[in-house]
Each structure stands twice: as structure tokens, then as C-alpha cells.
Amino acid sequence: MKTSIATVSISGDLREKLAAISAAGFDGIEIFENDFLAFDGSPRDVGAMIRDAGLEITLFQPFRDFEGMPEPHRARAFDRAERKFDLMQELGTDLMLVCSNVSPVSLGGINRAADDFAELGARAAARGLRVGYEALAWGRHVNDHRDAWEVVRRADHPNVGLILDSFHTLARKTDVDTIRAIPGDRIFIVQLADAPLIDMDLLYWSRHFRNMPGEGDLAVTDFMRAVAATGYDGVLSLEIFNDQFRGGSPKSIAVDGHRSLVYLMDQVRRREPDVRIPLPEMPDRIEAQGIEFVEFAADEAEAEELARLFASLGFVEAGRHVSKDVTLWRQGGINLLINTEREGFAHSSYLVHGTSVCAIGLRVADAAATVARARALGADTFDQPVGPGELAIPAIRGVGGGVMHFVDEKLAGLWETDFRLTGGGKAAADAGLVSIDHLAQTMNYEEMLTWTLFYTSIFATAKTPMVDVVDPAGLVRSQAIETADGALRITLNGAENRRTLAGRFIAESFGSAVQHVAFESRDIFATAAALKACGFKALEISRNYYDDLEARFGLDPDFADRLRAENILYDRDGEGEYFQLYGPNYGEGFFFEIVERRGGYRGYGAANAQFRIAAQKRHLRPETVPRR
Ligand SMILES: O=C(O)c1ccc(O)c(O)c1
Ligand SMILES: [Mg+2]
Numbered sequence: 001m002k003t004s005i006a007t008v009s010i011s012g013d014l015r016e017k018l019a020a021i022s023a024a025g026f027d028g029i030e031i032f033e034n035d036f037l038a039f040d041g042s043p044r045d046v047g048a049m050i051r052d053a054g055l056e057i058t059l060f061q062p063f064r065d066f067e068g069m070p071e072p073h074r075a076r077a078f079d080r081a082e083r084k085f086d087l088m089q090e091l092g093t094d095l096m097l098v099c100s101n102v103s104p105v106s107l108g109g110i111n112r113a114a115d116d117f118a119e120l121g122a123r124a125a126a127r128g129l130r131v132g133y134e135a136l137a138w139g140r141h142v143n144d145h146r147d148a149w150e151v152v153r154r155a156d157h158p159n160v161g162l163i164l165d166s167f168h169t170l171a172r173k174t175d176v177d178t179i180r181a182i183p184g185d186r187i188f189i190v191q192l193a194d195a196p197l198i199d200m201d202l203l204y205w206s207r208h209f210r211n212m213p214g215e216g217d218l219a220v221t222d223f224m225r226a227v228a229a230t231g232y233d234g235v236l237s238l239e240i241f242n243d244q245f246r247g248g249s250p251k252s253i254a255v256d257g258h259r260s261l262v263y264l265m266d267q268v269r270r271r272e273p274d275v276r277i278p279l280p281e282m283p284d285r286i287e288a289q290g291i292e293f294v295e296f297a298a299d300e301a302e303a304e305e306l307a308r309l310f311a312s313l314g315f316v317e318a319g320r321h322v323s324k325d326v327t328l329w330r331q332g333g334i335n336l337l338i339n340t341e342r343e344g345f346a347h348s349s350y351l352v353h354g355t356s357v358c359a360i361g362l363r364v365a366d367a368a369a370t371v372a373r374a375r376a377l378g379a380d381t382f383d384q385p386v387g388p389g390e391l392a393i394p395a396i397r398g399v400g401g402g403v404m405h406f407v408d409e410k411l412a413g414l415w416e417t418d419f420r421l422t423g424g425g426k427a428a429a430d431a432g433l434v435s436i437d438h439l440a441q442t443m444n445y446e447e448m449l450t451w452t453l454f455y456t457s458i459f460a461t462a463k464t465p466m467v468d469v470v471d472p473a474g475l476v477r478s479q480a481i482e483t484a485d486g487a488l489r490i491t492l493n494g495a496e497n498r499r500t501l502a503g504r505f506i507a508e509s510f511g512s513a514v515q516h517v518a519f520e521s522r523d524i525f526a527t528a529a530a531l532k533a534c535g536f537k538a539l540e541i542s543r544n545y546y547d548d549l550e551a552r553f554g555l556d557p558d559f560a561d562r563l564r565a566e567n568i569l570y571d572r573d574g575e576g577e578y579f580q581l582y583g584p585n586y587g588e589g590f591f592f593e594i595v596e597r598r599g600g601y602r603g604y605g606a607a608n609a610q611f612r613i614a615a616q617k618r619h620l621r622p623e624t625v626p627r628r
Contacts, residue, residue, distance in 0.1 A: 001278050003261050004058040004237035005254070006030035006191075012250040014039045014046070018053040020250035024258040025378070028058035030191075030237050031091065043090035051092070058235045059132075059189055060088045061097035066120070067113040067133075067151070068106045068141060074116070081120060085127055095188055096124070096131045097163055100139030100148065108141035114154035121157030132163035132188035137171045137202045145169050149182050161188030164227060165239065167195060167210055170218040171202055176226045184231030191239040192264070194218045207241045212260035214457060215449045221267045228268050228275045236261055248446055256450050259378045263457035266376075282376035285460040288488035289363040291436040292407045293335040294517055295326075297350035297358040302587070303327075303340045306355060309586060310336060312536040313519070313594075314431025314527075319419035323387040328419050332434035334519060335361075335415070345384055345403060355587045357514035359395075359403040360439065362488065367394040367406035374458050390418050399441045399451050399492075400512035431530040437520040437595050438480070438489035438604065442502045443512035445477060445494035452492060455481040461488065469609040472617065473499035480604060491604055501613050505589035516591045524579040524596040528566040531581075531594075538567040539582035539591075539619065545569070545611045569608040576601035580608060585616055 003026045010017040014035055021029055029050065036046060050057055063084055066077045081096075088096060098120070117133060124131050135148035142148055145164055152162045164187060169176060194216030195209050213220040224236075238257045245253050262279065269277040270284065298306055307317070310329045318330040324344075329336040339346035339358065349358035364370045371381060371394045382395040382403050391411055398404040407414060415421060443451065452463050464480040474497045482489040493515065495503035505515050521527040528538070543564065550560040553572055563570050569580040576599020583592040595605075 001261070001265055002027045002058075002235045003258065004028040004030055004189075004235045005257050006032055006059075006061075006237065006239040007035040008032045009238055009240035009242070009245060009257065010250050010253055011246050011248055015049070016250050018050060018055060020254040022053040022055055023251065024254035026055065026254070026258060028056040028235065028237075030059040030061055030097075030239060031057050031093070032061060036087075036091070043087050047090065047092040057091055057093035058237055059095050059097055060084070060091065060093050061099075063096055063098045063131075065101050065103040065106065066098050067101050067116045068108055069101070069103070069116075070105065070107055073103075073105060077116075078119070078123070082123065085124065085129055088129060089127060094129050096129065097134055097189075098131055099134045100136045100142040102136065102138065102140050104140070106140050110147065110150055111154060113142065113151045114156075117151060117155035117160045118157050121155060121160035125157070125159040130159045130161065130188060132161050134163035134165055134191070135168055137168040137206065143168075144172065144174055146174070146178055149186075152186060161186050163187070163189050163191065165191040165193070166213070166218065166220050166223045167191075167193040167206055167239075170220070170223060171195070171205065176219065176223045179223070179226040180229050182230055184227075184233070187227070187230065187232045187234065189235050189237055190224075190227055190232065191237050192220060192224070192261070193238065193240050194220050194260075208243050210240045210242050211245075211449055212238065212240060212256050212453065213264045214260050215256075215453050221264060221271070224264055224268045225272050228272050228277065231275075233276075233278070236265070244446055252447075252450055255378055256453055259453060259457060262377055263453070280376060283366070283369040283373045286364055286366075286370045286373055286458060288459045288461070288483055289365070290333075290487045291439065292361040292363045293337055293405075294357055294436070294439070294514070295337040295339055295346065295359040295361070296355065297339050297346040297353075298355040299350060300340050302355040303338045306338055306586070309583070309592075310338075311429065312531070312534050313583065313592060314429045314433060314530060314534050314536075316429050318423065319415065319421040321419055323390065328415065328421075331430060332432075334433060334436055345382070349402070353400075353509045353511060353513060356509055356590065357402065357517070359405060360398075360514070361393065361405040361407050364406050364408055367408040367411065370394065370406045370458070371396060377454075377457050379454070379458065398454070399443060399447075399514075402513060429534060431534060431536075432521050432523055432527045433519040433594065434522060435520045437518045437597070438491055439514050440491045440493055440516045440518070441512060442493045442495060442505050442515040444506060445496045447512060448477065448479060448492050448494040452479060452481065455490065459483070459488065464603075467606045469493070469606060469613070471500035471502070471610070471613045473497065473501075474503070476500050476502045476609075478604070478606065478609070482602075486602070489604075501589060501616055508588035509590075515589065516593055518593040518595050521594050521596045524568055524581060524594065525562065525566065527594055527596075528568065528581060537584055539584060539612070539615050541567045541569060541611060541615050569605060569612060571601070571603065571605045571607055573601060573603065575599055578603065578605050580605050580612070582612055582616070585619060589616075589620075591616070
């Protein structure tokens with residue numbers, strides 16, 4: 001599989017783009033003419049610079065408004081093409097993209113366009129070059145790959161081929177199976193892009209909102225399956241026009257791009273088993289079975305405070321690590337760790353972020369296979385020395401550089417092996433928390449696509465639609481990644497500014513991290529009562545909220561009173577009901593939540609988030625409330 005990415009997809013100057021693209025593992029680039037024009041160097045120098053970066057130029061583009069022109073435009077278009085052929089030869093590339101004409105003076109007519117391409121093909125062939133024709137979704141006469149293919153077919157010249165671009169085909173909802181009838185060797189290059197579904201003008205959508213395959217909502221996998229079925233085995237090239245990417249990190253966008261192609265082709269291979277796809281073998285997407293543990297890094301003083309917080313939630317100290325300063329706190333099926341080691345990963349995490357979640361452990365069927373898939377998708381693995389007799393838990397790096405461990409059956413004795421379990425005390429404190437319902441990771445808005453792709457490509461998960469959460473100081477966008485059975489649920493919250501609670505958390509904990517952990521109760525009212533006995537202080541919710549709730553859902557006044565008395569938030573949809581109880585803010589804005597799901601409720605109480613955030617803001621230490 002040969003991979004390529006258009007230089008427009010990445011931010012920075014040409015040199016920065018090349019470094020990032022090459023480091024991410026691409027074989028080549030599509031050079032956008034403007035990137036070249038803006039660069040102060042001769043075409044030969046640019047070509048050499050690209051090859052020195054270990055990359056080939058897979059395509060030169062775009063060449064506009066060529067086919068179907070009346071004279072004198074027609075002659076001028078051919079002159080322009082000859083100039084660009086000169087440039088291509090100096091750069092060292094043999095393929096030019098001609099996009100369908102948008103000029104109001106163009107005449108249309110399949111045969112006229114085909115004749116123009118036959119002549120262009122002859123001129124290209126004289127120099128050992130090739131031209132490919134792409135239908136722009138907003139082309140004046142040709143805006144569909146089927147018509148572009150008909151032009152190419154009638155041009156009937158070996159140096160003239162078709163260029164497919166998933167965006168143009170999918171944006172117009174053209175049936176992708178029409179691609180299956182095109183001979184694979186007549187397709188000169190395939191451009192790939194996804195996009196979020198937004199109802200807007202096609203040109204504007206294409207030029208500003210494209211994203212990597214798998215990051216948006218288009219059926220790029222179905223498109224690519226159809227392309228693969230033609231026998232096409234040439235370059236797969238990302239062509240992503242995205243305002244956010246233009247200002248983003250060249251490195252992470254290039255890494256995301258490469259990951260998106262590996263993920264895409266892995267999916268295609270599994271769904272088109274008869275098509276040979278040259279991609280290293282890797283395990284299929286991993287079924288995550290739940291969260292085995294959450295580990296906090298702290299110093300000794302803060303560890304005591306954290307321990308008090310755990311105790312107030314009904315957890316009991318259940319053991320100590322055999323060789324490390326790590327304590328285990330347990331309740332139901334939940335394991336929380338407090339790590340106060342003075343060296344190693346947890347300690348460096350503490351030094352950078354303060355008291356915070358430094359690692360999580362996921363239950364999977366096969367930990368080694370999970371790491372193998374993550375590696376194949378370009379994730380960084382994580383290793384740390386283990387003491388004699390202790391178990392090595394395979395791990396990778398996740399959001400904010402945090403560690404994600406994988407625990408499988410082979411590690412079933414983990415707690416008994418690595419910990420001196422003290423047992424006891426369980427019955428005394430239990431507040432009915434049975435498992436972790438979800439984790440919430442807070443990040444800058446620009447990172448959300450990166451981590452959505454990370455989770456959905458490694459794990460058999462789906463993303464829910466993005467929702468807007470209103471913080472009094474700005475918007476926070478929230479999207480959940482979840483398994484079909486809900487065993488793993490992670491919400492990603494993207495802050496657009498530093499004054500929101502989420503933005504403040506990122507600023508004060510120096511990076512993206514887990515901002516809250518939500519525990520599952522099977523009886524929220526019993527839990528609320530038990531927690532009171534443990535000394536738990538619930539976040540106080542505005543009384544006005546309950547008046548509205550009662551009216552909105554037509555709640556029984558007694559039921560509304562019970563919610564109000566316990567500061568429990570409530571939501572309901574066609575499937576079921578949702579109850580939420582919040583603890584106090586801890587440290588830089590970390591908190592615990594307790595939820596109960598009744599019936600088939602699958603959401604996260606987005607409608608309540610605004611009121612919860614307002615309540616949390618009222619409880620912030622006054623000196624830390626950011627000034628405007
Ligand atoms: O937006 C454009 O003009 C444009 C140009 C070249 C392409 O390959 C494309 O997909 C879009
Ligand atoms: Mg294109």
C-alpha cells in the first residue's frame with residue numbers, strides 16, 4: 001500500500017510539512033501548486049528537498065478550467081498546461097490532476113472534453129507524463145465520477161486516466177458501487193477524505209471541513225471497498241482541506257493521517273476478503289470489556305486528601321503494592337490506585353500535572369494483541385521496569401501522554417500477585433457503587449478528532465454525535481466513544497477556551513487528562529443515603545433546576561422532591577431514565593460522578609451539564625475563578 005498526503009492538508013511551511021509527513025511514514029506527497037509558489041526555491045531544489053525527505057511526488061495539482069473551452073481560451077489552456085509540464089519535469093513528478101472545469105465560458109459536451117484530453121494526453125506522453133481527470137462536485141458540466149470516467153474512456157489515451165476523490169463522490173451521494181465497473185488500471189490516483197455531515201454549499205464544505213477517513217460521517221470505507229474491487233493498487237492519497245488542520249500541529253495531523261489510512265485499509269481488507277491488500281497483518285479492532293482500574297499519581301499529603309475523598313465515596317483501602325508506594329482502594333468491581341512513588345512514570349506525571357489520573361487499565365481478551373493493533377496504528381507503547389515476581393502489564397500512551405494498560409485473563413492474578421491484600425472492612429463502607437460507568441477526558445477542542453480516531457481505530461467502538469455543552473464562559477464540545485454493550489464508555493470533552501471549567505482544568509493541570517470518573521450505582525437513592533453516612537458532600541444544584549425539571553417531564557412532585565433533597569440530576573429519553581449525583585471538585589477541577597441508568601438510557605445527561613457546570617463554578621475557590 002503506497003500512501004501519500006497533499007501538502008495542503010498540513011500546517012507549516014513546506015519544509016515543516018515534509019518533515020512531519022515523512023516521519024509519520026508516508027511514501028509521498030501531492031504537491032499543491034500554491035505551496036510550491038509560496039516557497040522560495042527553484043523547482044529542482046524543491047524536488048530534491050522532497051526526495052531528501054524520503055518522499056516522492058505522487059501528484060502535481062490542481063490544473064483548473066481546462067476541458068471544453070472555446071477559442072481563444074482553449075489554446076491558452078494548452079499553453080498553460082505546457083508550462084506546468086515544464087514545472088513538473090523539473091520537480092520530478094509525472095502525474096498532473098486536472099479538475100473539472102468550473103468556468104462559465106466552458107462549453108460542456110462529453111466528446112469535446114474527450115477530444116481535449118486526447119490531445120493533452122498526446123502532449124503529456126511526448127514528455128513521459130500523465131494526466132488524470134477528477135470531477136469536482138461543483139464542476140460546471142462534469143461533477144460526477146461517472147461522467148469523468150466517460151470522458152477518460154472516450155479520450156482513449158494511455159496517458160489519460162481517472163482520478164477519484166471520495167469527498168466529491170460521497171458529498172453528492174453518488175452510489176459508490178458504480179466505481180466497481182471502472183477498470184482499476186484506468187484509475188491514476190485515489191484521493192481520500194471524510195467530512196462531518198453538515199448541510200451546506202458543497203464547495204465551502206469541501207474547502208473547509210474535510211477530515212481524515214474515519215474522523216467524519218461519510219462512508220469512506222464503502223467507497224474504498226469499491227475502489228479496491230476494481231483491482232486498483234496504486235497510491236492512496238489524503239487530500240484534506242480543513243481550517244483547523246491548517247493551524248494545527250504538523251506532526252499530530254500527519255500521524256492521524258497515516259493512522260486513518262491504515263485503519264481504513266484494514267477495514268476494507270476485512271470486508272472485501274477476495275481483494276489482496278498489501279498491509280501488514282494485525283488483530284481486528286479490540287473488544288474492550290471494561291475498566292479494570294484507574295490510577296492516581298499524588299504526593300503523600302495529597303494522597304491523604306484523596307484517600308479521604310475515596311472513603312467518603314464508600315471505598316475501603318484493600319491492599320498495598322508489594323514493592324511500590326501504591327495503595328489499592330476497592331468497592332464493588334471498582335479498583336482505584338493511589339501511587340506516591342518518588343520515581344518512575346507516576347512520579348513524573350505528578351510533577352507535570354499535579355494530583356491526577358496518570359493511568360487507566362482496560363480489560364480485554366488479549367492484552368498482547370491489543371498492543372499489537374495499537375502499534376500497527378502508530379500508537380506509542382509504554383514500558384516500565386517491574387519488580388521480581390510482579391506482572392508486566394502491556395501498555396500504550398493515550399490522551400495527554402497518560403498510560404493505558406491492558407489486563408487480560410493471563411493477568412487474572414494481578415491483584416493477588418502485585419498487592420498484599422488486606423481484605424476486610426468492605427461491608428462497613430459500601431455505598432453501592434458497582435463499576436465505572438464512564439471516564440471523561442478533557443482536551444483542547446483541536447485534539448478531539450485525534451483521540452476519536454485513536455479510540456475508534458484500536459477498539460471496536462463507535463462515536464456518538466457531538467453535543468454542545470454550555471459553560472457560562474463558552475462552549476465545550478462533547479463526544480462519547482463507546483462499545484455497543486456499554487462496557488467501555490469514554491467521553492471526550494473539547495474546550496475552546498480557558499475560561500470554561502474544562503479549559504481551566506487543562507490549563508491548571510498542564511494538559512489533557514481524565515477530568516471525571518463516573519461510577520455506576522444500581523439504586524441512586526440508596527447510594528445517596530449511604531454516602532451521607534460516609535461523610536460525602538454532594539454538589540448543590542440550583543433549586544430552579546428542579547422546578548423546571550418537574551414542569552418539563554411532568555414529574556410527580558414527591559419524586560421531584562426526592563431528587564431535590566439529594567441534589568440528584570435527572571434525564572429521560574424514549575429508552576429510559578438517567579440519574580446523576582456529583583461530588584465536590586478536587587484539586588484543579590477533577591471530580592467524581594455517580595450515575596444510575598434505568599431502562600435503555602444510553603446518553604450522558606448532556607441536557608444537565610450546563611446546570612452542573614454552573615453549580616461547580618459557584619463552588620470554585622474564589623481566587624481561582626479566572627478573570628475575564
Ligand atoms: O477545491 C478545489 O478546487 C479542489 C481542487 C483539487 C482537488 O483535487 C479537489 O478535490 C478540490
Ligand atoms: Mg480532489
